[in-house]
Amino acid sequence: MDDYDVVVIGGSYSGMSAAMALGRSRRNVLVIDGGDPCNKSTPHSHNFLTQDGVAPSEISKIAKNQILQYPTIRWDHGNVYDVMGEIGSFEVSIDGGKTVAGRRVILAAGLRDVLPEIPGFKACWGKTIIHCPYCHGYEFSDQKTGILTPANQAFEMLKLISNWTNNLKLFLLGDDSLEDEELDTILDKGVEIVNQPIQEVIHDRGVLNHLIMQDDSIEKMDVLYARLATEQRASFVRTIGCATIESGHLEVDMFGKTTVEGIYAVGDCAHPMRSVATAVYTGNIAGAMINKELIEEDF
Ligand SMILES: Cc1cc2nc3c(=O)[nH]c(=O)nc-3n(C[C@H](O)[C@H](O)[C@H](O)COP(=O)(O)OP(=O)(O)OC[C@H]3O[C@@H](n4cnc5c(N)ncnc54)[C@H](O)[C@@H]3O)c2cc1C
Known part of the structure; x- marks a missing residue:
């Protein structure tokens, strides 16, 4: 079995950032990545210094080229389906039958957005149906x-x-549990509330034109912000015992330590402030903390 100081599960922004800190600390690192980041549908990524407006895949490409310059960082394409063991000797199983060992594990597998099954929704996701004003709001001012x-x-x-x-218009899908005070303020501000399911999203190659509502009425729209449910991409995190917080994110301390000793979590899977910058920051911190732990162990 191949043996590493650290096995990083997920090779997008958070995982690569952790790998860079570890590679620069001369640690043997394996990054295992399924190649399916959550922002792949968006043409332009915003709000990350030096890369504002750049395609998400381009940012990843530059990062991957840079981290693989470090001779102790290895990359495997694949999906991890299980992690077993304990601090110092984790076993990480990858689809296809390979198992590798790591003294520490970093979970950087991100979240899955649960898209509603509305025709046309998926084609607009990340383009004109968006999740975050800091990422895309300026373009739709x-x-x-x-x-x-x-x-x-x-x-x-x-x-x-x-x-x-x-x-602005508010779409509540038949749920009328708004607090009275909130409802009054919303109506005072002249915001219309539409309270019925969306039948279909009409678009041209992801550019939203209008929504068809359940009663066949039409809502012209340039952009739709959608607050969607999310799930952990790495479903095995439950079996290894990492605790989650109410929002479903993995519970971590300020350095990325989960509730299982030796396992860290970085990026979207552990941080509600979802952004490339947060992913890079949290990966960077966890990488440095793990290196410090290993120095303490080995010195
Ligand atoms: C549509 C959309 C648009 C966005 N736009 C912006 C923006 O403009 N600016 C911004 O700052 N942020 C944006 N974000 C948020 C940003 O993309 C995320 O915060 C960031 O991608 C999180 O990085 P991550 O490394 O934690 O996870 P991800 O980027 O989601 O990557 C997770 C990686 O782990 C891999 N993986 C998953 N499971 C496994 C497994 N079992 N084994 C191995 N590998 C696995 C995946 O294949 C993937 O490569 C956007 C998000 C979405 C959904």
């Missing part, structure tokens, strides 16, 4: 904007998005 959200998050979401546009 003052445009005709919808917000698709569970009612209990509607008020906060509407308040946030009103920073980028006042041309």
